[in-house]
Amino acid sequence: MLNAGQPYAGTHSPTPHTCQEDFLGIGIWDRRQGIEPSLRLRRAIHSADTLLVRRILKSHPSLLQNPDSTPTGLSNTNLHLASSLGHTSIVSLLLSLYRPANTPPTTNPKDIPALSSLPLNEEYQTPLHLASANGHTEIVHLLCAACPGCIKRGDIRGRDALMLASKEGHDTVVQILLTFSPAGPEALLEGADLDGNTALHFASSSGHLLVLRTLLAAGADSDRRNAWSWTPVAYSATVQAEVYFKGLVGEVERRKAVRREVKEKGTGGAVRVVREGEEM
Template structure:
């Protein structure tokens, strides 16, 4: 007789949603079911495992049954990572969208290295995931973009160092600070993977700055157009 907890993990690996449902119906206490195996278990829960593997129906089932239903019940593995961390790093767009809408409190959560889901998605080059995280960020995209890990690296640093040009464009368009320095005083552009990437990065920064100046000028002109100067004779 196979241990129910092991059967549950095997069912998740096999993407067998019906079997997962039957096991949890018979053993509701196994909903979290952290994996204690060494070295790869990391105490990952059922939601961690299914999110990392990209099994959307199982993730949906686990959330419906109450997995990570409140901020205080948010499950973390031994590296302090949430299911959203793993789904974002793997680029499972649909699961990231579901987790962001169901557990938005997990979006700014940092792991043991100080990295949030946005940093991991930027590191791996998952542009659509980056857009979803910025959209659902509880405190707005600015707060998420301002975050940095234990070494002071932002999502922009990770995108730059790995040559993910689409992610660079998305982050800069959302307001990422290209002059932000890490603990070694390096900006993101200094970590450009290639010379071509550096040129592209600098071009993006220039484009964003030009658009910002154009917006500010348009606002000033609009304000100026609304002002009516009254002459002395007219006032009399």
């Protein structure tokens, strides 16, 4: 029992401040255990705790990038982690904390970086690569709007976000990337990885029929060959997929032929004036 005037000798005083921190997920225990703010920040991102992420970055603004230095971390930044996990509110918060892209460069490492380009990890992947591969459509939309010039950027294997989304079958992501491509969808569809594979090769080999239709409708070249002279249709996952692919190609070719014919002949026709009393 406590004597009169004797101070409380428990583990910690249950003040409102500590209760709030315990509720938010990183409280007194983390600090007493000597856990670094960088690790606490990554834990908060894993927990999708946007308010806690905001509080930590307000106290430690230099941790905006916070690359993961663990052996399997690939130097992924906070933006990489939040984008791969699909935490839209945290991605939006992180993007808002970067300096505008048009601000002059700085040599001070303590300064907040500008969003002239998305950060890269050890595999030269941007957060857009990870969000696209995981099918997080809202985050892909945010990142494309923040850095449209990053859409065509390839990783260490030469694969851009469109190829990864096509490989995993995320049709909505594919449509967003094609829409936001600064040079138009045709320029993005022409991209190939180090093995010469295009987004159409990846969609075909994985059997994603809806993505195949989207890519072909956008103008993907079905005759494009990779480094081993294989066309996308040669990588069809099943016989049924091959038949469907060839049917799509035939449909696209027929539509192109109709458009060419209309363009050559013109859409207007001669009009004969019929006078009163004449037979038509």
